[in-house]
Amino acid sequence: MINESLVDLSRLQFALTALYHFLFVPLTLGLAFVMAIMESVYVMTGKVIYKDMTRFWGKLFGINFAMGVATGITLEFQFGTNWAYYSHYVGDIFGVPLAIEGLMAFFLESTLVGMFFFGWDRLSKVQHLAVTWLVALGSNLSALWILIANAWMQNPVGTHFNYETMRMELSSLSEVFFNPVAQVKFVHTVAAGYVTGTMFVLGISAYYLLKKRDLAFAKRSFAVAAGFGLASILSVIVLGDASGYTIGEVQKTKLAAIEGMWETEPAPAAFTVFGIPNDKTQTTDYSFKIPYVLGIIATRSFDTPILGLKDLIQGNEEKIKRGIIAYGLLQKLRAGDHSQTTKAQFEAVQNTLGYGLLLKRYAPNIMTATDEQIHQAALNSIPKSFPLFWAFRIMVGAGFLMLLLFAAAFYYNAKRNVEDKRWLLKLAVCGIPLPWIAAESGWIVAEYGRQPWAIGEILPTFLGVSSITTSQVVLSLVSLGILYTGLLLVELYLMFKYAKLGPSSLGTGRYHFEQGLP
């Protein structure tokens, strides 16, 4: 039988280490472009202040980058250490984008980031600028390949099951690459990274403006962040909407769970702004709906109904029943019956094999599963609605708050009186955590919304784990927990220290604390 605590602990460890890694990644993605923009201005105008800006924000980038690199290794290792069956079952496809990411993107970003820091005196201006742009490009390419891998978990295309090797194998790399989920995920995620980078620069620059320090430096940084940030937050929202449309097409369960939508919504479906989804009674209490909106977001039409969770569960029950047949045929094939009829029969129901595997958690023998067990498996074939409903609304809420903030920052920056708008500057400082709240919630929506699947409709999460002991996972969870907490405190301490110190930390002699000012 399935060792439930092993599964839960392995999931907890993956979730925590991934959420932790994702504290650093978006800032790397965004800050790299902010630096590249600032340095481009420096090379074009020759004004040294833009070089100082690049170097100072680069310093904060470095503090963040170290943690991003360090915590990425854990994620790569974990597939093998904790998710051995996952690695076996889908490594043939899933490993490819990871390996290409290393060769194409991570090498580029990491090899050249050393040149960014140490190359100021050894490279020409244009060479150094090229290095900075390539670091930004590398970090974004890295996100591209990781999200192609992730999108394949959400929507596994370009693959087929090989009963001889008992695993999924690649049929078309271009399908994996041009997976529609990958496209929207990539643009949505990197744009969210740009928002994180710009919100960070905007907030810290606002702090200098409030303190009336290094005004020329702060105003220019604020301007770059406001312009690039407004463009980015608009992209995130538009592309998030595109994401909603893609989910409506390929991940109907996730969409319904995000909406707390138990009954099928007749067209055009309404959007639930507020409500409390109750996963036990299968209702969403106190809901407040806006008519038509969800139909437009998810189906781009007024005449397509959207399936509710109850109907999806019922549909899944049918799929599980067919999955039992697929599993039985697979057993026959594995036992050596290679007749054409068996192969053809298996071929016909093979796409429901994953649903058959869902039963492993509830029935000791899939072939003799009772109706009660099948029903139980079907009930658990959807993610819990409550956390998704709220994570999604927190993400969207944070996104719109940032839109207002960036719009105001952009407007007053254009009017050139932003330093008098102390309310805005204060809001900008307080707004620094917003992109992280949105990004982490977005991650929960994407990954928790995929449950109970590790690979959508192919491999249930609980089957993916290694055959290791619970105590091993407890040991790794505790040691990583202690190490990560310690490192986060150190990182935050340094980040606050250098952010407060500002460009004076560059040792150029041109800034506030270096001139003996109070």
Added chain:
Amino acid sequence: MILDYALLKFIWACLILVLLIGFAVSGGFDLGVGALLPFIGKNDNERRLILNSIGPTWEGNQVWFITAGGAIFAAWPLMYAAAFSSFYIALLLILVSLILRPPGLDYRGKLPSSRWRSTWDHCLFLSGFVPAFLFGVAIGNLFSGLSFHYDDTLLPHTTGHFFSLVNPYTLLCGVVSSSALLLQGALFLQLKNHNPIYHRAKKAAHTLGYVFSVSFMLAWYWTIFKTEGYHVLAMPAADQSFTPLNKLVIKGLGLWFFQYDLYPLGFLAPIGCLLATALALTFSAYDRTVTALFSNSLAIGAALLTAAFTLFPFILPSSSNPNQSLTIWDAASSPLTLSWMLGATIILLPIVLGYTLWVYRVMRGKVQDTALTQSESY
């Protein structure tokens, strides 16, 4: 498909060896330098010079490791699953050490406190030495075999525990790998520094060279003549797609000599390794540091080639169920995956080597004291 499946599987075994050599050679600079930091750097200024020697290049070097991991995942998913879950605690130790490296390097110089800096020095020592040592222990365990078997769904069940991985033989292999990587680090420090670091690095290289040569010979002898080897008696044709459940393997003393019997040219690998180490030490003694580093890189390559040649075609023998050992023939991905990956590697790896060499060229020369005054330096 352009290439025969058997040939593809063989090419991928060679490519993974290349990636691992790339990691050992370039990662060796950083791991070695980290492990030598407290011994060669006597005060804060010297330690900063040491860290700034690898400052501009260590992040790129570390990617060899990540990429080798990704390549094993994609090319040998069964190996990735079985080996990583078997080495759980060992990998946790490596992971914790490797996690300490980036903040260790980046954060150490960010505060002036000497307690802060000496704490990071300890972390950097551990993050250099622990992986360098454990990689050898892991390789030793490949020769003695790990305790695992497959069920009929092909889930690998691991039955060993951490302490079964540690014994005098595998510890000796740890000495081999750590002395090789520390030697690489010492030669790199010699290349990048003036006296007194130069002189101390040279002395350390000398000692490490002897430790490496002796331990390497001993480990080779122990592997070939004192360790039970594995040999494939029967398996489906190599160009077929099959699982580790389909072959017959025997286990016994002397079987790790089999490849040498078949291809006596294979003796060139261990002999070449010892010769290259001797050359590295000679060049180091005569202050030809670039050539010394180049020779030692060859020695590291030859040492890994020796291991791969001896182990061939195995990549992860199972001591508890030898028939289910993993070989390059039954742990590989599908032909389509291997072909795409080969195409990507042929295009991308030369580009990576190109800009890596460019970076080393731009940063050539010794680290100067004046470098320490720059705000970006470590």
